[in-house]
Amino acid sequence: MRLRPIAHGDHAALIDLARGAGIGVTTLQPNEERLGRRIEISVDSFSGRLEKAQANYLFVLEDVLSGHLVGTSGIAAAVGLDEPWYNYRVGTAVYCSREIGVYRQLQTLFLTNDLTGTTELCSLFLHPEHRHGGNGGLLSKARLLYLAEFPERFSAKVIAELRGVSDEQGRSPFWDSLGRHFFRMDFSRADYLSGVGNKSFIAELMPQHPVYTAFLSEAARQAIGEVHSSTRPARAMLEAEGFNYQGYVDIFDAGPAVECALEAIRAVRDSVVCESVAGEQVEGSLCLVSNRRLQEFRVVLARGGVDDSGRFALDAAQLDALEISAGDSVRIAPLQPIR
Amino acid sequence: MRLRPIAHGDHAALIDLARGAGIGVTTLQPNEERLGRRIEISVDSFSGRLEKAQANYLFVLEDVLSGHLVGTSGIAAAVGLDEPWYNYRVGTAVYCSREIGVYRQLQTLFLTNDLTGTTELCSLFLHPEHRHGGNGGLLSKARLLYLAEFPERFSAKVIAELRGVSDEQGRSPFWDSLGRHFFRMDFSRADYLSGVGNKSFIAELMPQHPVYTAFLSEAARQAIGEVHSSTRPARAMLEAEGFNYQGYVDIFDAGPAVECALEAIRAVRDSVVCESVAGEQVEGSLCLVSNRRLQEFRVVLARGGVDDSGRFALDAAQLDALEISAGDSVRIAPLQPIR
Amino acid sequence: MDRLVLRPAAYSDLPAVERIAGASPVGVTSLPRSRDKLFDKIASSQASLAADVSGCGEESYFFVLEREHDREVVGTAAIVASAGFSEPFYNYRNETVTHASRELGVHHRVHVLTLCHDLTGATLLTSFVLDPAYKHGDYPDLLSRARMLFIAAHRQRFADHVVSEMLGLCDDDGHAPFWDSVGRHFFGIDYPLAEFYCGVKGRSFIAELLPQHPIYVPLLPREAQEAIGQIHPFSRLPCEILLREGFETERYVDIFDAGAVVQARTEEIRTVATHARATVVGHPPGADGTRYLVANLDLPGFRAILTDAAFDSERGEVWLAEADLKSLNVTAGGSVVLAPL
Amino acid sequence: MDRLVLRPAAYSDLPAVERIAGASPVGVTSLPRSRDKLFDKIASSQASLAADVSGCGEESYFFVLEREHDREVVGTAAIVASAGFSEPFYNYRNETVTHASRELGVHHRVHVLTLCHDLTGATLLTSFVLDPAYKHGDYPDLLSRARMLFIAAHRQRFADHVVSEMLGLCDDDGHAPFWDSVGRHFFGIDYPLAEFYCGVKGRSFIAELLPQHPIYVPLLPREAQEAIGQIHPFSRLPCEILLREGFETERYVDIFDAGAVVQARTEEIRTVATHARATVVGHPPGADGTRYLVANLDLPGFRAILTDAAFDSERGEVWLAEADLKSLNVTAGGSVVLAPL
Known part of the structure; x- marks a missing residue:
């Protein structure tokens, strides 16, 4: 398996993959035309033809033996610079009267654009049949090496929005208790509209005033800042990388946005540049290895470690997958945080 | 010099000290009765007679030779549980229309109680004649060892509110541009009223709706999140300890609130417990040394390091100041972050 | 038919007034179940009647309805010259905001309650309580509308708008559906206790505890939504009279129980106009x-x-x-x- | 004296209407300097007049004032049956909120402007422009009030409230003090360009760019504060007529230039009532x-x-x-x- 930028030729394969993604992945709707544009934007992003405001990098996980695509992951260089990016900020309001001895803390939701300009990790999807081994980690973390290599293309703060709580039928208790009253449509439709890039309707329809969560259902309140059960591993993975929930949630399903300073991301901070050397895999921990190229970026997993002369051993298949020769420079980061 | 909890006998000395503090230190107004109550609260806090909501620990820096008090520093165990604790949260609002090609980011100020329940570092004041050597660091950081020793008495998040921008006459540009319109009084009076603990007037008089900073003066906008020039060293010190500005500012002068998780504070994280040993000072870095006592807490500065058998050497004067005997357990943290 | 006369309350009416207050629902905060407060109310009225007044300020006028033949008090009614004279007079403004997206073809109105002091300074009619034996015939009109005649006769003592708060829905156990869904979150206490504090304490605790942000009505439980603007059976009779007098309902509701707050321009009140x-x-x-x-x-x-x-x-x-x-x-x-x- | 006749605009009036539009200030968005838009305006009016209408909807009625002897057009005036029919009709509500602290003995009122759609659905009078040669005597009344007669004659076609937006302060260079201090922050463009977009584009960009939070007036520069509710010399004449007709000012102002938005209940407009x-x-x-x-x-x-x-x-x-x-x-x-x- 290797991670590489998506290419024009991947269109049909991407559509097949998107059909399996389900409604939770708002940025990967199975719409041919939109996915075609998505590929184009990604190609133009890697080539540097797009401004930061428009740049959106899409990577695919490729089975190097069969050539099949089995997953995607993306990076939006800076969200909200083209059209508003909305979150609820979870706040506290205190109501207190000494005279009658009352003290109350209420939770509030403020509609904000505070995460405007941040870099977003997005579009993570791995085909269910390949959810094993190091695939999930490779797919999600390999892009962090791209951030480490080319930080000037991204923002100082990186976020990821995690899928919120919903049941088997795709019903979100948060949506049912709040958004539904203002949108008068199903969660899945609102999610689709938002996913296809139309956000102006949000400003038009969302409550403009802060909302007291005391007026929401118990299930809705409990969903605030919580992830869908299927997203728990992703959350744990991001938290291990240094990402934290800071009180921003999705306006539709109240799933948490987690944040980290780019330079503080574990895989960025712990990554090192070294020379590749042809050789057998030695004992060692599983590492992400990237070829450091801006456009033909490739990442594979390899077991090993940097030797005393500052080199990392890769076998022929790995060198091939990375499209490099022994002696070329690579960036290495342990797949898992050490500690 | 040593740091110790304030005692009932310190009343007169504290008043003398407070007279030198100036209007920026809202928690240390030279009012005899209030300072008397402040001492009482502190004594009751150390003795465990007060609930966390009321507990407010006040330390003094004492010249062990002369017995004079030269400074204070405090810890409020949990703010806002008794009456509301207000901050402005600096937010972003994006106004954007594709149709006419307009994209605007505006800064907003939301009145919040979000920092409710956090532990606050407060009441830092060092007499101008003693602002040299390690005194400032000792006074401010010694209390961090108290947090390290007794975390169950405090909250997971620790904050410090830093004095905002004002000129030589005590005029705050932020106040003049915003608060004045709603309070119709001088900054110094509002600051005094807030300092003497009366906060209900804030809810009654402050703007209830979010404010666009575009409507404030240039000087007011520039003051948001900035500290008074005299507070810059304090800010740098707190930032070196791991505190960060996260967008919360004072409602009067817009000075920043900086935040850190208790366990992530550098002096807490890097502190170690070891055995004291009588001896000459060896070479080494300057360290904070505390006697680990809940009520008779003492901290001094000592040069040295933990030796191979896990002991830290203190001379007779230092042992005296700490009121311990050689062999007693002490908590050590380097005064300055290592790196 | 008994002959009834409306006149200002005297100190000697205190026992009778206390009896009437005790028999009224808790929401009638203008008649608190506190002898001291009722005494103050009579004293304030006496002082107001004796004062030389040229505008409307902190005066209040407290009347009793007396059966002439045995001097028995059978009802009370009062006028506060200026609502919220020393502190804001809070109500919810009943509003709708339009949420529309042309692109989605969506256009709907959302009902919100916004805290306001629009009615601060208006003259307030309060304390209408009548012995049920007299609720038929013209007696209720005498008790309520004699106040309008008083206002007409001493016009300079009153404001250009007159308002009155109708008691909202509340069951016999003191459960008010609107309070239970809204006020309770902010005040943390039961409706009867809140009303009690309101009668005997200052109103500054209200300013401290009321929601600053508008309440989105669609988020409330159905019972609470349905209570908005409703009127407790106790207030139906006085409300009917005021509506006949030309008072308007709909725009404002009470902050505690969401009962209707009715209002009219003074000059357009039927009794004043005619x-x-x-x-x-x-x-x-x-x-x-x-x-x-x-x-x-x-x-x-x-x-x-x-x-x-x-x-x-x-x-x-x-x-x-x-x-x-x-x-x-x-x-x-x-x-x-x-x-x- | 010239005899003038008011009648619906016909397609043949387009050149004359274009000339009048070109001579009007930029704030008159109801008469955009765009032949296509003016053509549409006439077409919409013709269609509305021909339609069988029982309520008030998207109709608009565009009239010209013609000098009978040479058929020269010397003025225009229009009625929009329902303001904001397909999108909200935005205004600022001119409000004060009380900020009071009994403890500090402070009690003052703060002036705020709150975005609202209160006037959505009201009938809107627009496009009043009259050749200066006819501004004296009764001619302005004919041009303005003939619309009220039209409303009275076809009452079912119009709403229960009628409003009209007065042009606010703006200098000859297109600088509007209110816009420069408020709207510019949100729209990032000059006042004339904003008014131009308003006339020729849909109004959905307004919804996207208007401030969601109320504007605290004391924070604004003095010029902007003073412009609130003021009326441009161009609108003084039509405004005077409307005030004589019983329209009220004060409560609402325009979102761009803060000019007064006047309003009346249809039945209480003098021409309609009499x-x-x-x-x-x-x-x-x-x-x-x-x-x-x-x-x-x-x-x-x-x-x-x-x-x-x-x-x-x-x-x-x-x-x-x-x-x-x-x-x-x-x-x-x-x-x-x-x-x-």
Whole structure:
């Protein structure tokens, strides 16, 4: 398996993959035309033809033996610079009267654009049949090496929005208790509209005033800042990388946005540049290895470690997958945080 | 010099000290009765007679030779549980229309109680004649060892509110541009009223709706999140300890609130417990040394390091100041972050 | 038919007023179950009647309805010259905001309640309580509308708008559906206790505890939504009278129980608009006439009654029976104000 | 004196209307400097007049004032049946909120502007532009108030409230002090460009760019504060007429330049309240009479004039001269509506 930028030729394969993604992945709707544009934007992003405001990098996980695509992951260089990016900020309001001895803390939701300009990790999807081994980690973390290599293309703060709580039928208790009253449509439709890039309707329809969560259902309140059960591993993975929930949630399903300073991301901070050397895999921990190229970026997993002369051993298949020769420079980061 | 909890006998000395503090230190107004109550609260806090909501620990820096008090520093165990604790949260609002090609980011100020329940570092004041050597660091950081020793008495998040921008006459540009319109009084009076603990007037008089900073003066906008020039060293010190500005500012002068998780504070994280040993000072870095006592807490500065058998050497004067005997357990943290 | 006379409350009325207050629902905060507060209310009224007043300020006027033959008090009603004189007078403004997206073809109105002080400074009608034995016939009109005659006779003492808070829905156990879904979150106490504090404490705790942000009505439980603007059976009778007087409902509701707050421009209140001054002409009992509300022009000695009278608007004269003159404490040749029933 | 007749605009009026639009200030967005938009305006008016309408919807009515002897167009005026029919009609509500602390003895009112759609759905009077040569005498009344007669004659086509936006302060270089301090922050463009977009684009960009949170007026520069509710010299004349008609100012202002937005209940507009229907009786020229606004009852053939006429309200008859009948395109025995000047 290797991670590489998506290419024009991947269109049909991407559509097949998107059909399996389900409604939770708002940025990967199975719409041919939109996915075609998505590929184009990604190609133009890697080539540097797009401004930061428009740049959106899409990577695919490729089975190097069969050539099949089995997953995607993306990076939006800076969200909200083209059209508003909305979150609820979870706040506290205190109501207190000494005279009658009352003290109350209420939770509030403020509609904000505070995460405007941040870099977003997005579009993570791995085909269910390949959810094993190091695939999930490779797919999600390999892009962090791209951030480490080319930080000037991204923002100082990186976020990821995690899928919120919903049941088997795709019903979100948060949506049912709040958004539904203002949108008068199903969660899945609102999610689709938002996913296809139309956000102006949000400003038009969302409550403009802060909302007291005391007026929401118990299930809705409990969903605030919580992830869908299927997203728990992703959350744990991001938290291990240094990402934290800071009180921003999705306006539709109240799933948490987690944040980290780019330079503080574990895989960025712990990554090192070294020379590749042809050789057998030695004992060692599983590492992400990237070829450091801006456009033909490739990442594979390899077991090993940097030797005393500052080199990392890769076998022929790995060198091939990375499209490099022994002696070329690579960036290495342990797949898992050490500690 | 040593740091110790304030005692009932310190009343007169504290008043003398407070007279030198100036209007920026809202928690240390030279009012005899209030300072008397402040001492009482502190004594009751150390003795465990007060609930966390009321507990407010006040330390003094004492010249062990002369017995004079030269400074204070405090810890409020949990703010806002008794009456509301207000901050402005600096937010972003994006106004954007594709149709006419307009994209605007505006800064907003939301009145919040979000920092409710956090532990606050407060009441830092060092007499101008003693602002040299390690005194400032000792006074401010010694209390961090108290947090390290007794975390169950405090909250997971620790904050410090830093004095905002004002000129030589005590005029705050932020106040003049915003608060004045709603309070119709001088900054110094509002600051005094807030300092003497009366906060209900804030809810009654402050703007209830979010404010666009575009409507404030240039000087007011520039003051948001900035500290008074005299507070810059304090800010740098707190930032070196791991505190960060996260967008919360004072409602009067817009000075920043900086935040850190208790366990992530550098002096807490890097502190170690070891055995004291009588001896000459060896070479080494300057360290904070505390006697680990809940009520008779003492901290001094000592040069040295933990030796191979896990002991830290203190001379007779230092042992005296700490009121311990050689062999007693002490908590050590380097005064300055290592790196 | 019993002859009833409306007059200012005197200190000697305290026991009777206390009895009436005790029999009223908890939401009637203008009649607190506290002897001290009721005493203060009478004292304030007496002081207001005695004061030389040229604008409307902190005065209040507290009246009782007395059965003439045995001097039994059977009702109370009051006027506060200026609501929220020393602190804001809070209500929710009943509003809708439009949420529309042309692109999605969506256009709908969302109902919100916004805290406001729009009615601060208006004259407030309160404390309408009438012995159920007198709820039929014209008696309720006498108790309620005699206040309008008082306002008309002493117009400079009152504001240009008059409002009155109707008691909202609340069951016998003191559960108010609106309070339970809204106020309780902010105040953390039961509705009866909140109403009690409201009557006996200052109102500054209200400013501290009321929601700053508007309430989105669609988020509330159905019972709470349905309670908005509703009127407790206790207030139906006074409300009916005020609506006949031209008061409008719908725009404002109470902050505690969401009962309707009705309001009218003073000049457009029917009794005020149709009232007249007239010189009294005595006549023997038994003569025919039309039913009128009649009041004298005194302040401390204010009296109002219902009677059949003959009014000659051209000459500005009204024919009243001897019994009426006695009830009103006026003599032939004196002046009265009157309005048709 | 020239005889002027108000009638619906026809396609052939396009050049004249374009000339008038070109001479108007930029804030008159209802008369955009765009031939296509003006054409659409006439087309919409023609369609509305031809439509069978029972409520008020997306109709608009565009009139021109024509000098009878040479058929020169000297003014325009229009009615939009329902403001904000397809999208909200935005205004700022001019409000004060009380900030009071009993403990500090502080009690003051703070002026805020809150975005609202309160006036959405009201009937809107727009596009009043009159050749300066006719600004004296009764001509302005004819141009403005003929619309009220039209509303009275076709009452079911209009809403229960009528509003009109007055142009606010703006200098000759297109600098509006309110815009420069408020709107510019959100829209990032100059006032004239914003007004231009407003005239030629949909209004959905307004929803996207207007401030969601209320504007605290004390924070604004003095020039901007002073501009709130002010009226541009260009709008003084039409505003005066509307105030005489009973429109109220003060409560709402324009979102761009903070010019006054005046409003009235339809039934309380003087022309509507005092209008009457009458049967026409022809009479020879020269007879005396009172000055009346008179209009026929046609829709596509609507005509309104000012003339001296004798109106017998008891018999419901009005005596009009032959010339009047000709201008109005009615014959003796036909019906007209009229209102005293």
